[in-house]
Each structure stands twice: as structure tokens, then as C-alpha cells.
Amino acid sequence: MRFHRVKAVAWKETVQIMRDSRSIAIVVIMPIVLMLAFGYGVSFDIKHVRTYILDRDGTQQSQDLLKKLQASEYFDIVRVVDNYKDLVHGIDSGDCVLAVVVSPDFTEQIRKGGTTSVQVIVDATDANSANVAMNYMDALVQGYSQNVQVRWIERRGQRVRGSPIEVAARTWFNEDLESMANIVPGVVAIVMAVVGTFLTSLTIAREWERGTMEQLISTPVAPLELMIGKLTPYLVVGVLDTALCAALGVWWFKVPFRGQLWMFFASSVLFLLVVLSMGYLLSVVMKSQLAASQASMIATFLPAFLLSGFIFPIDQMPKVIQVVTHLIPARYFMSIIRAVFLKGTPLVLLWTDLLALLVFATVLVLVATRAFRKQLV
Amino acid sequence: MWARLRQMLIKEFIQVLRDKRTRFVLFGPPIIQMLIFGYAATLEIKHVSTAIVDYDNTHESRDFIARLEGSPYFEIAVRTLDRNAIRRMIDRGDVVLAIQINRGFAQDLQKGQTASVQAIVDASNSNTALIAVGYVNQIASRFAKEYQAELLNRTSPASLTQMPNITVERRPWFNPDMSSQWFFVPGVMGNLMLVIVLLLTAFAIVREREIGTLEQIMVTPISQVEFVLGKTIPFFLIGLIDAVLITAVGTLWFQVPLRGSLLVLAAGTVLFLLCCLGIGLLISTMCSTQQQAMVSAFFFLMPAIIFSGFSSPIASMPTWLQTISYVDPLRYFLVILRSVYLKGTGFDLLWPQMAALATLSLVILGTAVLRFSKSLD
Numbered sequence: 001m002r003f004h005r006v007k008a009v010a011w012k013e014t015v016q017i018m019r020d021s022r023s024i025a026i027v028v029i030m031p032i033v034l035m036l037a038f039g040y041g042v043s044f045d046i047k048h049v050r051t052y053i054l055d056r057d058g059t060q061q062s063q064d065l066l067k068k069l070q071a072s073e074y075f076d077i078v079r080v081v082d083n084y085k086d087l088v089h090g091i092d093s094g095d096c097v098l099a100v101v102v103s104p105d106f107t108e109q110i111r112k113g114g115t116t117s118v119q120v121i122v123d124a125t126d127a128n129s130a131n132v133a134m135n136y137m138d139a140l141v142q143g144y145s146q147n148v149q150v151r152w153i154e155r156r157g158q159r160v161r162g163s164p165i166e167v168a169a170r171t172w173f174n175e176d177l178e179s180m181a182n183i184v185p186g187v188v189a190i191v192m193a194v195v196g197t198f199l200t201s202l203t204i205a206r207e208w209e210r211g212t213m214e215q216l217i218s219t220p221v222a223p224l225e226l227m228i229g230k231l232t233p234y235l236v237v238g239v240l241d242t243a244l245c246a247a248l249g250v251w252w253f254k255v256p257f258r259g260q261l262w263m264f265f266a267s268s269v270l271f272l273l274v275v276l277s278m279g280y281l282l283s284v285v286m287k288s289q290l291a292a293s294q295a296s297m298i299a300t301f302l303p304a305f306l307l308s309g310f311i312f313p314i315d316q317m318p319k320v321i322q323v324v325t326h327l328i329p330a331r332y333f334m335s336i337i338r339a340v341f342l343k344g345t346p347l348v349l350l351w352t353d354l355l356a357l358l359v360f361a362t363v364l365v366l367v368a369t370r371a372f373r374k375q376l377v
Numbered sequence: 378m379w380a381r382l383r384q385m386l387i388k389e390f391i392q393v394l395r396d397k398r399t400r401f402v403l404f405g406p407p408i409i410q411m412l413i414f415g416y417a418a419t420l421e422i423k424h425v426s427t428a429i430v431d432y433d434n435t436h437e438s439r440d441f442i443a444r445l446e447g448s449p450y451f452e453i454a455v456r457t458l459d460r461n462a463i464r465r466m467i468d469r470g471d472v473v474l475a476i477q478i479n480r481g482f483a484q485d486l487q488k489g490q491t492a493s494v495q496a497i498v499d500a501s502n503s504n505t506a507l508i509a510v511g512y513v514n515q516i517a518s519r520f521a522k523e524y525q526a527e528l529l530n531r532t533s534p535a536s537l538t539q540m541p542n543i544t545v546e547r548r549p550w551f552n553p554d555m556s557s558q559w560f561f562v563p564g565v566m567g568n569l570m571l572v573i574v575l576l577l578t579a580f581a582i583v584r585e586r587e588i589g590t591l592e593q594i595m596v597t598p599i600s601q602v603e604f605v606l607g608k609t610i611p612f613f614l615i616g617l618i619d620a621v622l623i624t625a626v627g628t629l630w631f632q633v634p635l636r637g638s639l640l641v642l643a644a645g646t647v648l649f650l651l652c653c654l655g656i657g658l659l660i661s662t663m664c665s666t667q668q669q670a671m672v673s674a675f676f677f678l679m680p681a682i683i684f685s686g687f688s689s690p691i692a693s694m695p696t697w698l699q700t701i702s703y704v705d706p707l708r709y710f711l712v713i714l715r716s717v718y719l720k721g722t723g724f725d726l727l728w729p730q731m732a733a734l735a736t737l738s739l740v741i742l743g744t745a746v747l748r749f750s751k752s753l754d
Contacts, residue, residue, distance in 0.1 A: 152541055171506055321417050
């Protein structure tokens, strides 16, 4: 391997990237746009759930409950209906997600004592949001129930006892339970996976399609030299993008960075090596830009989005799919970057993930150079 | 006109289907992806790996822990009395939740004071944390209620039946088991259709331009309308076939109930595919290389998927983002898909979405055609 040949290829590739002003803009703007889109767009914070009310009781008692509902930031009462049909229409058309129905004998039941229920209808199409909203509703009604009980006990001149048990929740690493803290480090991983594989997946295929590959082959450059030369500029671009994303996450989105900077960059470079050589391999195998880009889309974007644990927790997937996720490099990087970002976990504790990435990088580089040699014969 | 269009169509079909790899990429991955992502995309939280630190170790505390153990939501991974071990395990990600019961738990309960249970949760994934703590709360409140009932039963059994108690009667409509899969499978369907069709068309014209065959076509007597039609019809058909395959997997394999009419679903799909085609063409007219087309397509895809409400509810996004999401065709299509599948909604309620898709497709296709005629001059 000769360094000057690598340098020559790298220089050629750099010139090619730089000449295309649009691709430079993309390399700079894409991470920013993605970061903003994900950072603001992905939020599981359920608030202001659109709620209909059907109060068949219409007494002071039921109004008390509804007032409590109105005061809560989790529910927005958008309409008070007076018949069931309107309520059904509201849920069917999606105008409301939740509907609270107070039965006509609500006050009567409370006076008589014993258990009374408030019917809460929820559009459970989105099961997750429905579940969270229901939990808030439970807490609210429970609080109301407690007030009623206290008044009842006081009226009978008995001593009021506090609630027998309370849960003191301590939320580590993300005190306010904001989904942004979880999403932002994840976006860094996604951006890297995408930028890395996409840009490189076209680099060899382009040479084949334009017929410049023959010219390259006739030069004394060796497959490994060609690969290193081609990938170096993209590696530099990738590192810059990573820094840009992290900076945005920390300064714009105010996500805490608790780990050490060198760990962050060391693991990032390792991951970039994996995605870059993956893109290169696809490019060598597919030979056409259309096929290469389609394949890179299939190989990186959607898996990094859906199978890496970015949004959907891996441990909740069926076992078979969990096995599949082990083939997705982004999975390992996702857990590394989150731990480094939010928890400040030292890399030593993350050695299994790092090792997996190292194995991926080695195998992909070997396979890619070999595949390239085969293509030439 | 027909003869020329037919020639053009034949040429396009040959070009697309000639390559064995491309042929596979067109029809294979959609099915595979549908299968994998359909399983992967779930926000259900079950079997949260939990550590138990029971310093009290009394009948009461063991009863509380047994309730956690008996619930499908928690899986006791470790029992320990070493609080520092918890820190390490959460750091490494071995457990997500730690339940700590301090000494004096049973005593507080017996004295009628509020006994406290500490729930330490790794909130780096806020959604999981929120739901897990919600379940702990549910278990705690049931525990409290039963403990109180038992106490009352001993002191004054009569007041047990008389004390008012208000509960929530949960009525999850359309999805009684709150299955996350029923929500996400239609979402994945929409996503895949968007990605496939958009990428195909985005490359359609750019490739001709890059290879230099666009000039050759332009010197033939073919008119612009014929050319655009010739370019879009094949991809529309391929997209339609993919849509049918994807829908079949979603309905037959994942058993998501299709409660509405197939006609409504088909109408929505056709309108949506037209939108995708239009956007693909538009990108095609703006770019001069396939690499640019690829990146531009991605630029559109990423936000389109995030802002559509695929993974997190639109209502949770900031208002300015919600406004942007009105130009996202996927947003409307997802509403159509989910409503037709789970709610069985018909045209009477879905016309706003249909109208929005129709308008968008007209505007986008129109702009694309206009831009195309300009880009030739």
C-alpha cells in the first residue's frame, strides 16, 4: 500500500465533492434539518388530549369532577355534548380522542355509597397514547375519589387517614421525563448512518455508470488503496457532521452531555467506519446508482430508524426480531451514544457494543475489498 | 399519441425490469420489510427488567413485591440489598427500573402513616419510563385500596360498603386489547409505499439526463405529456403492485382487522401514490445527478415520515410543526389507513383527507410537469 496513491484518490474524491456545491450544502444542511425535524417532531409527551364530555347527571357533584378535568393540563375539553350520537361521531371522525361519560345516577350513587364508575371512552387506535392518557385519567379520578372520601369521613366525625402508600418516583438521567433527551442522541446516530452509507453508496457505482472505472483500473491503485482513498473524505465529512449534530443537541435542545468528549468521538469514528464501508460494499456489488441507493436505503435508513431501538425499545420486540437487530450496526451505536450522552457511562462498561462495531468494521472492509477484486476479473 | 406512448411504456418497463437485481429490489424488500418492521414497531411496555431492593423484608413488603412479580409488566431480574449495585446495573442498561422499599414500610402502614415505595427508573427513554412508573402507581393504588379495605373490614365492616369510591371504567374503542401492532402496521404500510414509489420516480428522469439519453428522447417526436406519462405510468403500476403486496401482508399475516371497505382503502391508496409520483417527478426535474436526487428524496422522506404522526402523535408536536404537517401527504394517508382498518370509517368521514390528498397530488403533479417543460429549454 502506498500512501501517495491513497492521497491521490482522496484528493480526486474531495475535488469531486467540493465541485458539486449542492452536495456540500446537503452535507452541511442535512444534519441540521434532521436534527430539528426529529428533535421537535418526535415527542411522546401527551398533553392537551382532545376530550368530549357527556354529563348526563348535570349536578354540582359531576360538575366538580369536570372542573378538575378542565384544570388539568393533560386534557382539553373541546366540546360538551348532550347526546351519545354526537360523542360517537366525535370519536369516529377523530375530532376527539377521549370522551368522559357521567351516568345519570352519578350523584345518587355517591350518596348511597359504594363504588361508582365514570365511563371513559378512548380511541385506542394509537394504543400508546391511549394508555398514557388513561393513566392520567385514573390518577385524576382517584384524586377526586379521595376528596369525596375525606369529606364523607369528616362528616361522620372520624379521623382522616392519609393515603396508606405513595410511590416516590426518581427518574434518573432525565428528571423531567422529556422525550427530547432520548431522541436527540438517537438522531446523531441516524444522521451518521444515513450520511455515511448514502453518500458512499454512490461513489463506486458512479464510476461504473460513467465509464470512468476502466480509467481507474488502468492506474496502479490497489483495491484497498482505492477504498481508503475514496472513503477518507467522507469520513472527515462524517466526523464534522457528528460534531455539528452533537453541538446542536447540547446547545440548541439543551440535552445534557454527561460523558466525555473523546469517548463520544472515538465511538463515532468506529461507527462511521462501519457505515462507510457498508455503503462502499453496496456500491461495489450493485454497480448501478439506482440499485445501490435503493439498497442503502433498505440497509440503513429504515433499519436505523425502526430496528435500532431509536423509537421502539428492542427488548419489547419478539425474540426473532431481537435476533435480527443484532445485524444492525446502528443498534450498538445507539446504546453507546445514549449511555455516553445521558448517563456518562465509561466506555469500559460498553465494551460488548464496541466490540460488535469493531467486528462489523473489519468484516465489511475485508468483504468490500474482496468483492471489488472479484468485480475486476 | 397512443402509439408513441405505448413505445415509451415498453421501453420503460424493459429498462426497469431488465436487471435481475433491480427486479428483486422492487418486490422483495417491501415484503421482507413489512414483516420485520411490522413486528419491530411496538411501543407496548411489558417485562420491564426490574431490580428489587427490599430493606424492610416484612409480610407487607413481600406482598407488594409479589404483586409486581405477578404482573406481566415487570420481570424481576435481580434482588439485592446493595444499593450501589443498582447504580451500576442501570448504568449498563441491565435493568430499567429499581424498586426500593425502606425499613419501616410495614410499620408506617400499621400506624396509618403514609408508607413510601421508591421507584428509581432509567428515564433516558422517557416513554418507557413514564409507562413503567404508571404501572407501578397502578399496582400501588390497588395495594393501598385492598389494604384499606382489609383494615375497614376489621374495624367497621359496615362503612366498607358505604364509603363512596369512584373509579374509571375503561372503554378502549377500536382496539380493545390496546395492541400497539394494530396501530403501527398500517403506519409501516404507508411508510413503505412512500419510500418505494418516491425513490423510483425520483430517479426516473435524472437517470436519462445523467446518462445523456434525455436528449435522444427529446429529438424523437414524443410530446412532453407523453413523456411524463410514459415515465410515471410504469412506476404507478409498480407502486400499485407493491401496495397490494404490502396490504396483503399487513392484513393476512399481521391480522390487523380490516373493518372498512376495500374501495375506500383503494381510493386513498391511489390518491396517495399519485402524490408520491408527483413529488418524485418534482425532485427529478430539480436534480441533475442521481446522487442529488437521492439526497433530495431523503430530505423530503425524513420529515415526511416524522411529521406524519407515524411514530409519535401530531398533537404532541409544537404548533408550528403541526402547521407544516398539513402539506405532508403521508399525514392524510395514515389517517385514512388507520381509520379504514380499525374504525371502519367510510367516505362520509374521510372526505377531508381524500380531498387534501387530491389537492396535493394535483398541485404537485402540475408543478412537476410545468417545471419539467422549463427544465428542457
